[in-house]
Amino acid sequence: MAQRSPRQSLFSILSFYKSGSKSSEPKSRNGNSPQSQPQRRSRSSTPSQPKPISRRSPSGEQRQGIDPSRSESFDPLLSQLRQKRSAPPQSRKPRSQPGKRSSRGAAATSILPFPQSSAPTPVRSRRPPVAQVSPSGSPLPPGNQPVKRVRKKRRVSPMVYATRLLILGIGIGVISGTILSALNALGRSSAEANQTVSLTVEQQKNLNANSSNSLAQPLQLTQEAADLKTAILGLAKDSPKLKPGVFLVDLDTGNYVDIQGEEARPAASMIKVPILVSFFQAVDEGRLHLDEVLTMEEKHVAKGSGELQDKPVGSKFTALEIATLMIANSDNTATNILIDRLGGIESLNQQFASWQLKQTQMQNILPDLEGTNKTSAKDLVTLMAEINQGKLVSVKSRDFMLRIMQQTRNRSLLPSGLGEGAFIAHKTGNIDSVCGDIGLIDMPNGKRYLVGVLVEREADDPQANELIRQVSSTIYQYFDTSTNPQPNSEPSTDPNEVQDDQQ
Numbered sequence: 001m002a003q004r005s006p007r008q009s010l011f012s013i014l015s016f017y018k019s020g021s022k023s024s025e026p027k028s029r030n031g032n033s034p035q036s037q038p039q040r041r042s043r044s045s046t047p048s049q050p051k052p053i054s055r056r057s058p059s060g061e062q063r064q065g066i067d068p069s070r071s072e073s074f075d076p077l078l079s080q081l082r083q084k085r086s087a088p089p090q091s092r093k094p095r096s097q098p099g100k101r102s103s104r105g106a107a108a109t110s111i112l113p114f115p116q117s118s119a120p121t122p123v124r125s126r127r128p129p130v131a132q133v134s135p136s137g138s139p140l141p142p143g144n145q146p147v148k149r150v151r152k153k154r155r156v157s158p159m160v161y162a163t164r165l166l167i168l169g170i171g172i173g174v175i176s177g178t179i180l181s182a183l184n185a186l187g188r189s190s191a192e193a194n195q196t197v198s199l200t201v202e203q204q205k206n207l208n209a210n211s212s213n214s215l216a217q218p219l220q221l222t223q224e225a226a227d228l229k230t231a232i233l234g235l236a237k238d239s240p241k242l243k244p245g246v247f248l249v250d251l252d253t254g255n256y257v258d259i260q261g262e263e264a265r266p267a268a269s270m271i272k273v274p275i276l277v278s279f280f281q282a283v284d285e286g287r288l289h290l291d292e293v294l295t296m297e298e299k300h301v302a303k304g305s306g307e308l309q310d311k312p313v314g315s316k317f318t319a320l321e322i323a324t325l326m327i328a329n330s331d332n333t334a335t336n337i338l339i340d341r342l343g344g345i346e347s348l349n350q351q352f353a354s355w356q357l358k359q360t361q362m363q364n365i366l367p368d369l370e371g372t373n374k375t376s377a378k379d380l381v382t383l384m385a386e387i388n389q390g391k392l393v394s395v396k397s398r399d400f401m402l403r404i405m406q407q408t409r410n411r412s413l414l415p416s417g418l419g420e421g422a423f424i425a426h427k428t429g430n431i432d433s434v435c436g437d438i439g440l441i442d443m444p445n446g447k448r449y450l451v452g453v454l455v456e457r458e459a460d461d462p463q464a465n466e467l468i469r470q471v472s473s474t475i476y477q478y479f480d481t482s483t484n485p486q487p488n489s490e491p492s493t494d495p496n497e498v499q500d501d502q503q
Helices: 006-020 060-064 076-087 102-111 156-212 224-238 268-284 318-330 334-343 345-354 377-388 397-404 465-480
Strands: 243-250 256-259 293-295 317-320 421-429 434-442 448-455
Touching: 060 076, 224 465, 243 377, 243 465, 256 377, 268 334, 268 345, 268 377, 268 397, 268 421, 268 434, 293 318, 293 334, 317 318, 318 334, 318 397, 318 448, 377 397, 377 434, 397 421, 397 434, 397 448, 434 465
Parallel strands: none
Antiparallel strands: 243 256, 243 448, 293 317, 421 434, 434 448
């Protein structure tokens, strides 16, 4: 007996299922039954040829003619095929590409006329749907795709538009006004700064034009007091061997007296005044502190005036103590300590030149008994005028400086020619070749003036000291118009008074 194909076997089973005949066990795939084969009902004596099975699903009448009780006796393969056919598709199978044949199992499944769902087949859209992507980048499954909501545009009334434009205009106006105000302030400040600079330059030019020579003056000199100058020259005629240099400035009016005031003369201890100014400049700039401890070394010890020369080498003092001893006691050793601390002689000379002191220069440390260190009466008065006006040093340092100069112990020169109640901050100098004093005087009537007197002499002539006292008394009487002062023309007999730079 010829073997049947699986397709013919399945066709036989379906034919038997339609005829309603009872069957025992289904045949095996080779067409032979293991046991006795039951007789098969046939509608005609002649066997009919098998009809080709359509790929369409069976009609409703065929689906209604199925007996559920007989389906249990079918082959298990039939049950599995039914379950597979009735199961919902998990995912769409891709269409077979042209030129490729589908697998055997897929072709068999697609041609079996098993019952299918009666639900209407969804109509596919011609345009393929766009796959939605999750935030992580992977495509979302069809059921989780977000639904797009279309919002209807609301019409905004013209009043709302007008209000928005008004608010926008106000904001832009406020911002523009702020920017313009800032630019105006910057322009005004720069214009004021330029005006200040131009005024400063113009004032400096005026000072240079009104000065008696190329030396820049801290105050404008108006006119020379001729009668006072004549009185001072009359005093010098009585001592022809003396060569006085005098420079006087009235701080209230600018009147002045100049008697060889620009001539360079030995400075003696009066060189300590510009050294004191340099000291307080270093304090203001932070290069030195008043409480800084300074050590006296062997190279600092100097003979002449002062008490530190008797102290042991290695003694320590604060900077303010050293500066006070340099002025009050005219201590030469203290002066050398400060010269070393301030950078040496060359550094000090550079500072003196920057202050426009044309005749002030150091050559040696103290004691300078040969008189190699030079200065002039006008240099010293000009320097003290700048200190009085708050230049070169701060106001605090100026007060310190004037307080120290008020403590000068030698009061035998300018202070001897002043009346009672007068205040003087000064510094004396005294060696064999010169005697001098520079001071700022405040009178009881409110008059203020600066005077510097340096008298060259021979062999420590005492007439030089007397001439300085007479000049001081004459100047004081000239400015004291309200009272008749009684100047102290006698030398001071204070036992604490010292003579500067004496051997």
